Amino acid sequence: MVSDLYLKDFVDRKAMEEIQLKRLRDTLERVYQKSEFYKQAFDRIRVKPSDLKKLSDLAKFPFTQKTDLRNHYPYGLIVVPMKDIVRIHASSGTTGKPTVVAYTKQDINNWAETVCRAFATDGVTENDIIQVAYGYGLFTGGFGAHYGAEKLGAAVVPMGGGSTQKQLMLIQDFKSSVICCTPSFFIHVIEEAEKMGLDLHNTQLRKGFFGAEPWTENMRQYIEKHTNIEAYDIYGLSEITGPGVSVDCPAHAGLHIFEDHYYPEIVDPKTGEVKAPGEEGELVFTTITKEGMPLIRYRTHDITRLHYEKCDCGRTLVRMDKVNQRSDDMLIIRGVNLFPTQIESVLLSVKGTEPHYQLFVTREGALDQLEVKVEITPLVFDDEVKTLETLRTEIKLKIKQLIGLNAKITLVEPGTIERSSGKAKRVIDLRQK
């Protein structure tokens, strides 16, 4: 029964397009009838679901942005009655309010299916023991990996994030063969193991599914050198479903998108025009099976390319390049999404500070570090050390509360923060690309 799940990974382009067209039409009809938001958006540019004759007609339809989710917080974009919603997840928001996503029972099933297919793509089977070291909770990582692993029939170890020592204990004692977490966290686990004199080559770990943040080829090499793991990139975003939107395959030739659920387009980030296959641009997704909260042409702001040629691994699913670039200023630090404006809102809420700041992101060892340089103003300056230390602590605490990151706060003199053409350069990302 499970094997039927994988048929769509290998169908020819024409068959896939037929499935997509049918599901896309159905989705457009549904949102137009059930959602005031989409009805208005379609009517505004005089487009009707029936205008979709072929897949490329999707270009006529309006985009959806993260701001739309925020403006309709929390439940405004749900198109089914609340009784049909069985799960609500959320990701950190830009102004303190999170971005909400809601799932029906069928949405959860489909999500589990795509994550299950992702695991199977890389040869994970029911004989594997999968340690889920993504966080469980509002964040989609933990549950997504969990349900996919269960669907596959593997044994799930729902460890959750953090607790490096315990992760290592379970890897050894439970004989986990697969691990899922952010790549930077796993590198931290490797470093801790080394300190303890534990060689991870001597464990059963064979595969790792790493995602929720961009990572480099160097990180892959580091992981594979220090373990027997073959490292796979797993991509997703909570707005679309969570992890399992696309996955790296044994050919390591890009990430296969489960396009029978998540229909991708590449557009010019500035003009919004659809780009030809193979051209670089912003990735846009339309969910074509989602019931609870379908998204039409959702702008991910991730920059990539799409490749439609059949992959060496045999799959026909479209591939996207690994994402290492964004079209907006969002940073991903230790799996946490961060917009510079969030830091700005923290600074504005701290008495007497002005939002003259700069973010430095570095990678010390394995973990990303965030340093916030804040210009001191005569208004807050006092000749006592404790006043400034209190200010520093307050900023640090508020950032921790809002974003969940421990940032280093450095007070600097006014004018120190480099301003290019009158506009301050807010982010200095020193992590190796």
Add this chain to the structure above:
Amino acid sequence: MKIRQLSVFLENRLGRLAGVTKILGDNDINIRALSVADTTGFGILRLIVDDIEKAEACLLEKEIVCRVNKVAVVAVDNHPRGLSKVLNILHASSINIEYMYAIAEPCCDSSLMVFRFTEPERATAVLKAADISTLQESDLFQE
């Protein structure tokens, strides 16, 4: 507290102290006393100078964060137990000292100490009652 002090924010960066003192020197401002409070992240330079308005203006012009506040300058007997006598008097009245530093040049048979008190008015009164003098700016800059 009667003496004005100039406090300057110093970013933890090479050459900041040299930079500030150069600006003051170029403007013919004489430093009578100073102390540097350092933390891991930044420093605060505290100065007693002969022309504080000018000093503040020329630093602000260079976008250097500074602030004028008031401190007490106390004459302390220039012999063993001179300072401890003063501190014990303050302690006996539960007066909290935020920070203190010395003015380098001795004046007659007294040394001069700069104090920042949590309760400046009460501190001055307590010292006066114990017959310990606090100085005025005119005492410090009479030439």
